[in-house]
Amino acid sequence: MYAFVDETGNTGANLFDEKQPDFFTGAMITKTNFDIIQRNNIKNLCKRHGIVGIHASVIGPDKVEDIADSLVNILKKSDARFFISRVEKRYLLATKLFDTFFDAGENPAASWLAYNVRLMRLMLCLKVSTIITDDIARKFWDMLMAKREATARAMIPDICEALLARVPLIVDKRSQEIIIQTLEWSRSHPEALDIFIPGRQAKNGHMPNMVAFVNLMEGLEQYSKRWGRPLKKMVHDRQSQFEGTLQEWHRMHSNASPEPIKLIGETVVLQKLHGSQFEISASDASPGIQIADVVLWLFRQMLNGKALGENSNKLLQYAIKKGWHNDFTFEGVNRRAELAYENIMRKDISDEELERGKQLVALKEEHRLQAIKLYDHDGLMPYERDWTMTASLQEPEGS
Secondary structure, eight states: EEEEEEEEEEOOOOOTTTTEEEEEEEEEEEESOOHHHHHHHHHHHHHHTTTTOOHHHHHHHHHHHHHHHHHHHHHHHHHHEEEEEEEEHHHHHHHHHHHHHHTTTTTTTTTTHHHHHHHHHHHHHHHHTTOOOOHHHHHHHHHHHHHEEEEEEEEHHHHHHHHTTTTTGOOOOOOOHHHHHHHHHHHHHTTTOOOOOOOOHHHGSSSHHHHHHHHHHHHHHHHHHHHHHHEEEEEEEEEEGGGGHHHHHHHHTTOOOOOOOTTTTTEOOOOOOOOEEEEOOOGGGGGHHHHHHHHHHHEEEEEEEOOOHHHHHHHHHHHTTTTTEESSSSHHHHHHHHHHHHHHHTOOHHHHHHHHHHHHHHHHHHHHHHHHHHHHHHOOOGGGSSSGGGGGGGGTTHH
């Protein structure tokens, strides 16, 4: 199968552009090479309507409306599918801040359960996000983007202090305890946290472009499994700032180990789109990218409450019906977390399960306290230790 990818909402390292709060990556997916098979049809369509190419922001809503019905017919013949990844930049920043301070593998004072159990991680991250002010957000982002490690580390105490001052705004007392324990240790140990990555390309990994790209690769992997077809080629719209990083991340993920990694409540496979080609192309040279462009444009118009013409709405509804949407936003993640929480709360918990849970909580608290003491002794992070060598930290049977 083939994927043709476009993106919109790129503000680079400026996550605070109020006019573009979201970043989108969209892909049109076909079982055959759309660029080769439909090139003449798209070319003739453009010629009939007096346009050079299908670039929605250039030709405008009236021309999009004029060609939309014909595009639907072309897409139906191609059995085209779609994937859209939406990244809310403020939510991305909140998750970056949370991972920086609350990763229990890289902060001995952090709660192992609160970070490694996915639902608990999502819920605590959402709570922490409520105390991040604009000033804290900007200081934290400046820290991630700092060119010198000493500059970045010097900013940690002030960021932690500002967050600690707002912890009382969180209602849940246990969450308050976890947040305070984690941030107080971070404030006192700015040398310990893994917060600095040198080089522009490495820092690109923090950008919404790359989060959306990884979500896109996962979406394409799922389509590949559903269709029973490997992805032969991904054709991505040319944009100079992230081309090298996109190529490198595609290489890493497509060549990663296929072995599943079992975590609490989830299984992760790092390998995505093994054996696929990654190609950068100007949108003018790729009808497939142009289709992805117009669908993304219509999707954004819908989210912004703009009225769509009958044919434009028909095209968008086709893409939605035949597509999958990954929503990395406060609203989308909160909705999924609430649903998962409700499903858990509906289940009965036996006395035996409750007791095992209490034992695990006690064990992980012992683990946390010992990790803090050991760091003071040798400066190692929890992920650098073999906890199985410590008899007192063996998990209870059946946990």
